[in-house]
Amino acid sequence: MNPYGIAIHGGAGTISKAKMNKWKTQAYYEALKHAYSLGYQVLRRGGKATDAVIEAVIVLEDSHLFNAGKGSVFTHEGKNEMDAAIMDGKKLRAGGVAAVQFVKNPVKLAEIIMHKSRHVLLSGDQALEYAKKHELQIKDAEYFYDEFRYKQLQRALTSDKTTLDHDEGADRKFGTVGAVALDKRGNLAAATSTGGMTNKKYGRIGDSPLIGLGTYANNETCAISCTGHGEYYMRGVVAYDVSARMEYLGETLQEATNYVIHEKLVKLGGRGGLIGIDQTGKVVLPFNTKGMYRGVKLSDGTELASIF
Amino acid sequence: MNPYGIAIHGGAGTISKAKMNKWKTQAYYEALKHAYSLGYQVLRRGGKATDAVIEAVIVLEDSHLFNAGKGSVFTHEGKNEMDAAIMDGKKLRAGGVAAVQFVKNPVKLAEIIMHKSRHVLLSGDQALEYAKKHELQIKDAEYFYDEFRYKQLQRALTSDKTTLDHDEGADRKFGTVGAVALDKRGNLAAATSTGGMTNKKYGRIGDSPLIGLGTYANNETCAISCTGHGEYYMRGVVAYDVSARMEYLGETLQEATNYVIHEKLVKLGGRGGLIGIDQTGKVVLPFNTKGMYRGVKLSDGTELASIF
Numbered sequence: 001m002n003p004y005g006i007a008i009h010g011g012a013g014t015i016s017k018a019k020m021n022k023w024k025t026q027a028y029y030e031a032l033k034h035a036y037s038l039g040y041q042v043l044r045r046g047g048k049a050t051d052a053v054i055e056a057v058i059v060l061e062d063s064h065l066f067n068a069g070k071g072s073v074f075t076h077e078g079k080n081e082m083d084a085a086i087m088d089g090k091k092l093r094a095g096g097v098a099a100v101q102f103v104k105n106p107v108k109l110a111e112i113i114m115h116k117s118r119h120v121l122l123s124g125d126q127a128l129e130y131a132k133k134h135e136l137q138i139k140d141a142e143y144f145y146d147e148f149r150y151k152q153l154q155r156a157l158t159s160d161k162t163t164l165d166h167d168e169g170a171d172r173k174f175g176t177v178g179a180v181a182l183d184k185r186g187n188l189a190a191a192t193s194t195g196g197m198t199n200k201k202y203g204r205i206g207d208s209p210l211i212g213l214g215t216y217a218n219n220e221t222c223a224i225s226c227t228g229h230g231e232y233y234m235r236g237v238v239a240y241d242v243s244a245r246m247e248y249l250g251e252t253l254q255e256a257t258n259y260v261i262h263e264k265l266v267k268l269g270g271r272g273g274l275i276g277i278d279q280t281g282k283v284v285l286p287f288n289t290k291g292m293y294r295g296v297k298l299s300d301g302t303e304l305a306s307i308f
Numbered sequence: 309m310n311p312y313g314i315a316i317h318g319g320a321g322t323i324s325k326a327k328m329n330k331w332k333t334q335a336y337y338e339a340l341k342h343a344y345s346l347g348y349q350v351l352r353r354g355g356k357a358t359d360a361v362i363e364a365v366i367v368l369e370d371s372h373l374f375n376a377g378k379g380s381v382f383t384h385e386g387k388n389e390m391d392a393a394i395m396d397g398k399k400l401r402a403g404g405v406a407a408v409q410f411v412k413n414p415v416k417l418a419e420i421i422m423h424k425s426r427h428v429l430l431s432g433d434q435a436l437e438y439a440k441k442h443e444l445q446i447k448d449a450e451y452f453y454d455e456f457r458y459k460q461l462q463r464a465l466t467s468d469k470t471t472l473d474h475d476e477g478a479d480r481k482f483g484t485v486g487a488v489a490l491d492k493r494g495n496l497a498a499a500t501s502t503g504g505m506t507n508k509k510y511g512r513i514g515d516s517p518l519i520g521l522g523t524y525a526n527n528e529t530c531a532i533s534c535t536g537h538g539e540y541y542m543r544g545v546v547a548y549d550v551s552a553r554m555e556y557l558g559e560t561l562q563e564a565t566n567y568v569i570h571e572k573l574v575k576l577g578g579r580g581g582l583i584g585i586d587q588t589g590k591v592v593l594p595f596n597t598k599g600m601y602r603g604v605k606l607s608d609g610t611e612l613a614s615i616f
């Protein structure tokens with residue numbers, strides 16, 4: 001039997017154990033399990049890796065716990081501008097969306113762009129028009145409103161700092177969600193979705209929707225979804241660099257990701273993590289922060305949901 | 309004496325010799341020479357590679373001949389939405405701007421983002437606000453209006469095709485401008501600027517403003533600026549791939565770019581070219597189209613302006 005499986009993340013950062021009471025911790029674990037379980041079911045039934053990562057990311061986008069979809073943080077202007085991308089490792093096809101508002105599931109929009117658009121990356125209000133044209137679910141601002149997120153913005157506005165989701169005080173976390181999967185046919189896929197940074201200005205776009213930077217998949221090497229301080233992931237071309245090291249240096253997924261997260265990114269000054277899977281079903285979940293919300297379910301029986 | 313020099317491009321494509329009369333050809337040569345000469349002067353005086361590529365790209369942005377700045381093509385909605393990026397190979401710092409209107413020199417905006425913003429990539433109307441805050445030159449729609457470009461849009465609207473600048477009929481050309489430079493201190497830099505595709509829709513962003521995709525510089529390897537069908541350059545992570553092959557496979561700049569442009573990109577179905585320079589002052593100008601507007605001036609006396 002061919003191996004298959006899925007890994008997901010819900011963001012990395014200085015997640016404070018002190019601030020995580022029993023109920024809150026439980027809620028995160030439940031959401032992570034729900035997400036990878038739905039993705040895994042797609043794979044078990046013989047479905048595509050692309051469909052599995054979309055199923056999993058939708059669960060995380062629909063949860064208020066994570067900085068993506070419903071749980072997206074506020075920009076400086078008090079808006080929710082979201083980024084997402086998907087890549088299919090079989091044909092190196094990809095779709096991404098940047099700075100889009102009101103779309104319930106940006107990862108679905110990225111998928112439609114991959115399948116139906118001549119373009120790879122759409123942005124802004126016009127990307128919203130594209131979502132409407134393709135009858136994706138649109139939600140009003142109230143759907144995305146969250147008191148915690150709003151207070152986060154007010155604090156950030158006072159200090160005029162951009163904050164990387166919970167990246168403040170004792171609870172620093174880079175808010176992104178993502179999934180990588182290997183299906184029974186040996187195809188790899190990766191998807192990432194985010195609400196970006198609290199108090200971000202000027203239409204900032206991070207690494208998440210950018211192919212090769214925050215999201216990458218190639219059947220010859222690996223599927224990668226990143227979470228962290230996006231600007232450093234962009235300058236380091238992180239997702240593709242893992243693939244390049246595997247292809248050109250013959251490194252394993254583990255060797256390549258260890259180097260990129262624990263050496264290259266650290267040298268640049270960047271913090272965060274990533275999830276990766278290769279064609280043998282080997283999964284890696286490296287991060288150079290205190291924690292990363294993550295989960296794994298593989299056809300060999302491996303199952304994991306973890307935060308610290 | 310340390311070698312130094314600059315290479316520039318003004319787009320690649322099926323440039324028709326039949327349509328290029330003597331005067332038109334002369335105008336392109338003059339513009340190319342003007343651009344690389346100004347960039348070269350910066351280097352000769354001991355200036356920085358980043359300043360040299362900016363000087364050269366500004367000349368090309370200010371010319372109506374190229375699809376960037378003043379000469380930008382029209383989007384589906386009849387707007388001029390421009391993308392640009394710059395990268396400094398010394399510290400791997402970078403700045404980019406996507407889908408911005410009315411900024412006379414998007415490459416200058418990319419530079420200011422690199423130096424003054426916490427972010428790497430800004431987009432849309434909010435990027436215009438950022439440009440105004442930093443007192444960059446803003447021009448009205450009339451400045452960017454060009455009858456040829458407008459007719460190009462009308463033809464594209466009729467057929468509802470996106471066209472890659474002059475990518476229609478007998479005069480197919482991918483409209484982008486860019487420059488790469490090596491300065492006397494051994495620092496590399498790359499910059500790219502474009503008006504994108506005629507009749508582009510939904511806030512499409514191409515490869516030009518994206519670090520590692522259309523633009524990349526790293527003192528350890530090379531500086532690259534791409535021009536071509538952006539979607540394929542994004543899926544191929546083209547600019548960084550050249551650097552990765554040099555770093556990981558030990559290929560020369562020529563070997564790496566030959567592979568990427570003439571094998572990898574062709575296999576994906578993508579057309580276009582790129583310009584590159586390494587720390588020894590070696591320049592490459594590969595393209596898999598019929599022509600590419602290009603120019604070179606190096607400290608060893610090499611000087612070239614060419615189209616076909």
